[in-house]
Amino acid sequence: MKNICYSGAILALTTLLLTGCEALQKEYMKITLREQDKVLTFGREAGLEKSVTFSSTTSWTASVQGDWLAVAPDSGNSGSNTITVTTLRANDGNDGRTTEITLTAGGDPATITVVQKGTESTDDPDPNNPDPDEPVVSDEKFITKIRLTGTEDPNDVSDFYIAYDENGNIVGTDRFDIDMEAGECIYYSHVSHTVTGSDGNEITVLTRNEWISTAEMQSEKSEYTSSILLDDNGNAVRQPYAVGDEDLWVEAAYNADNTLKTWIWAGKEYENQEIAARWENGNMVYFNEEDITYAPEYAAPETETGFDFGFFLILENWITPASSYMGTPSTNLPAGTTGDSPRTFRYEFDGTGRVTSAYVEEWELHYEIFYGEQEMQEYPKPVL
Incomplete structure (x- = not known):
C-alpha cells in the first residue's frame, strides 16, 4: 500500500x-x-x-x-x-x-x-x-519589465522586473532565468535586489540568490546586504557587485551636468582586467575595448527617469537599484558596437516614442520592453 x-x-x-x-x-x-x-x-x-x-x-x-x-x-x-x-x-x-x-x-x-x-x-x-490616426497616449512612464529570448529558442527566457518609488528611483529588481527542454524545466535562477533603507549618501540593498540545475543536480540559496554610495548630487559612485573572496565592485564618475563620464567594474583580484565604459556628450562611446556607434533614428526611450536602457543592452543584462542613480540617461540608444565581436542593435517604438522591442542581430536576441504596472508571474522550479 x-x-x-x-x-x-x-x-x-x-x-x-x-x-x-x-x-x-x-x-x-x-x-x-x-x-x-x-x-x-x-x-x-x-x-x-x-x-x-x-x-x-x-x-x-x-x-x-x-x-x-x-x-x-x-x-x-x-x-x-x-x-x-x-x-x-x-x-x-x-x-x-x-x-x-x-x-x-x-x-x-x-x-x-x-x-x-x-x-x-x-x-x-x-x-x-479616440483618434485612430494618433497614437494612444499613456501615463505609463517607466520600463517595468524586460523579457529576453533567443529567436531560435523561445523556451530559454530571462525576465527582468523593476519597481520604482514615487521619485522614479529603482527600489527593487527581480531577474528570473528559466530554461525548458522538451516541456521540462531544467534550469531556474532568481536574483533579487531590494532597497531596505537609506541614510544620507548610502543606500542599503538586500540581495537574494537562488538557482537550481538538473544538469548539475545542484541547488543553492544565498543572501547578503551591501551598500550603494551616492555623491552629493545623488549619483551612484560605488556599489559592490558581489560579496565574497573576490570583493568585486562598480565605480562611476560624472560630469558637472550629472551625465556619466566613466564606469568601471573591478576588484582586488582583477585590477589589471577591469571592465570600463566611457561617455562623451551624453552618449556612451566606449565599452571594454569596443567603440559604440549611433544612428539618428534611435533616440532614447521616452522615460522621464528610471535607468539607461542602452547601457543595459551594452552591459548584457546588468541591472540593480543603482542603475537609476547613475546620472542622466544617454541621449541616444546605441546602434551597435565594434571590436572582435561586433553587435548591431535594432529597435521598434510605439507612437509615443517609447522603445518596445530591441534586437541584437548577430546574437539573435530579442528584448521585449513593457511599461506600467506588471504582475510577477509564478515560475516553476525543477525538482532534483
Whole structure:
C-alpha cells in the first residue's frame, strides 16, 4: 500500500510540474501588439488599408471573422512582422460594423478589433480609440519589465522586473532565468535586489540568490546586504557587485551636468582586467575595448527617469537599484558596437516614442520592453 501511495504522489507531482512547465512554455509563445494597433477604424469605403506591426516569439497565423475584411500575409515567422488590413466591401448600412482579426502564435491569441463606419456614422471618435490616426497616449512612464529570448529558442527566457518609488528611483529588481527542454524545466535562477533603507549618501540593498540545475543536480540559496554610495548630487559612485573572496565592485564618475563620464567594474583580484565604459556628450562611446556607434533614428526611450536602457543592452543584462542613480540617461540608444565581436542593435517604438522591442542581430536576441504596472508571474522550479 505504501508503494502505491508513493507512486501516486510521484505521478501527481510529475503531472503538476509538467502542467506548470507547459503553461510557462505557452506563455512564452506570444504576440506583442502596440496599444494603438489593438483597435482600427475605417471609413465606409472599400479598398481602404492600414498596416499593423507586431512582434512574435514564434511562427504565427492570422484569421478574420467576416467577408468584408482581408489581412495579408496571413502567416509568418518569429520576430518583427507587418500585416496589411484592407476593407473588401463598402458598408452600405446605416450603422458601423465590427469584426476581429485574431493573431495566434501557440499561446494566448492577440486580437485586433476592426470598426468600419456606416452611411450615418458620425465623426465622433471611437471610445476605445479616440483618434485612430494618433497614437494612444499613456501615463505609463517607466520600463517595468524586460523579457529576453533567443529567436531560435523561445523556451530559454530571462525576465527582468523593476519597481520604482514615487521619485522614479529603482527600489527593487527581480531577474528570473528559466530554461525548458522538451516541456521540462531544467534550469531556474532568481536574483533579487531590494532597497531596505537609506541614510544620507548610502543606500542599503538586500540581495537574494537562488538557482537550481538538473544538469548539475545542484541547488543553492544565498543572501547578503551591501551598500550603494551616492555623491552629493545623488549619483551612484560605488556599489559592490558581489560579496565574497573576490570583493568585486562598480565605480562611476560624472560630469558637472550629472551625465556619466566613466564606469568601471573591478576588484582586488582583477585590477589589471577591469571592465570600463566611457561617455562623451551624453552618449556612451566606449565599452571594454569596443567603440559604440549611433544612428539618428534611435533616440532614447521616452522615460522621464528610471535607468539607461542602452547601457543595459551594452552591459548584457546588468541591472540593480543603482542603475537609476547613475546620472542622466544617454541621449541616444546605441546602434551597435565594434571590436572582435561586433553587435548591431535594432529597435521598434510605439507612437509615443517609447522603445518596445530591441534586437541584437548577430546574437539573435530579442528584448521585449513593457511599461506600467506588471504582475510577477509564478515560475516553476525543477525538482532534483
